[in-house]
Amino acid sequence: MLQIFFRFLSLGLISFGGPAAHIAYFRQTFVRDLAWLDDKHYAGLVSLSQFLPGPGSSQVGFAIGYHRGGLAGALAAFAGFTLPSFSLLFLLVVSSGVWLEYPMTQGIIHGLKLLAVVVVADAVWIMSRQFCKRKPAKLLMVVGCVAILLQPGIGVQFALLIFAAVAGKQWLADVDSTVEETRTPIGLNYLWLGFFVLMLIASSVVVSSGSDRGISGLAQLFAHFFQVGSMVFGGGHVVLPLLQSSVGDGIGNDQFLTGYALAQAVPGPMFSLAAFLGGELWQAQPLTGAIIATLAIFLPGFLLMLVALESWHQLSNIVQIAGAVAGVNACVVGFLLAALYQPIFISSVLSATDMILVAAGFGLLKLFKPHILMMVALFICAGAASAA
Template identity: 60%
Template structure:
């Protein structure tokens, strides 16, 4: 468990760039470097995370921890990956944020945004080689990329996943395999029932002024978010935005994008802002509440999903989804990752150099983080 925690804690310290970059960091660390799981199982986990509401990249990390160490491993992965951003956003909520405007800090953040371009590009290349070997899969990937570049937003993403599944069923059904399939453990109804009870109960008491009401507000938001961290903004604004000044709400959103780790830790900042009598308790309750729905659903379906994904027709559906996810990552590589990071020719030169170093020299990601942060700070001084 300690090794799982340390690995995810290290990633939680350096994983800038949002969900697309996190998927790249996870693949590079747990598939390419550590061989904790292979590309096929990793792709199945990513595909399942696209179906379920909640924090997509955190669900992938949670599932990797579960794969390695059961429930304890999943919890260790969640705590490790989330703890850095939780602590940072809590401290930012209760202390002055004047230092955030310092040019060197902003330069370091800019450098890490450029690193996110390198990481996502590497993830797109790796997943393309794994999941887009057939012409039909490549066609789905290209179609998905074009669709999401032209029509952004959660509706387009959900439509894309559904359409990719249909196209996979039509054109990518695998022949019967000689490999022995995993035993189908079925849906774990206890977790699904817990999710339903908490959602109904939380919706009833949400916003009643109690700590349980605070839990209900954030659990409800976490239950309705498809598409990642950015989509949680309007939901939280409608539930807790009225309980604080608009500029503080937007400041929390900006800070959640500036720190590493999952953007769902915006709940940490908002919980501390709302529960002024004990900001730490408010931050803790809000954070646990917004992550819990996605994790309960992941636990409910992950066993049956791995078994189902080995059946030929379901495997075709998964192959279609995986190809669609590659297209989703490729579109995310452009927006928001590239357009928010690469601002001029010097930025692009640093991205190309970093990509070359990553592919040719196999430098450890921690060294790349330090190098890009230092380069970003130096660029502010030039």
């Protein structure tokens, strides 16, 4: 277990660049260097992570740990990979009262917010080209974007995801597929599935009841983040609009975007943003809030991986399920497009100079594909210069 933990810890310290980069690091380390699994098995785990809601790259790491050391190995992989980003974001939130007052710090954070505009715009660009190739998918993207801009809220998003799944099953299932669907019963792990369903129902009850029934604040915190983790398909930046709808009002747009901007500058999974938000929302005991929020947002995706790890080949052959997932993915692109405008763009781009920096950064990213650390350094310098 210690070997698994330290292997993933070493990756958690250097894994900048988002889910795609994380998956590349994992392949280099665990397929090519250590030979813990072969390319075919690894490709299957990556496909499964895209098939289920949750933090995509962290789910792949969890599955590699499970393959190597069972459930204990999976937990060791999660702890190792997440610990660096969790620690950095927690330290940033507990010390923010000290360093946020300085003009230079505010300038740097503003620069990172502008970087967030560039990064999310790039994510929308890439995901729209990947998930919205067909007309029904483009329509679902537009519907998702317009609906969220008109009526923001996690309840609306949940209803749209259900609609997108139904529409995708009808419109986006590959009826011309030559893959023969399996007749063998699907070997799901129903124990973990039952636990996931019970947790989802309980979290829904807690969120809807709130303080009216004397439910503790920590239980509500856990429930909000668990629901977000249950609805995020694609991981990474896709978590942003759901978190904004669920907990953004509790801390305000400015602090929310500060956390998101800081999450761009640390290695590891984007879902570790929950550490910053949890500490900010539960200021009486920020470490408790950070731990609960982080565990809650990762838990649904890991439970669903345990449900399907042994049967992903069979699931991937069901064209109706693939169509439903395609519909959800297209709708999620719409959510991310709406979040790019509100709150990211309108809270970050405050002048013509800001717009120039965003346009230049987007062009630099698309044309030359620099490492994310170079982009972070450039926007930190630009933000610091604006405050000088």
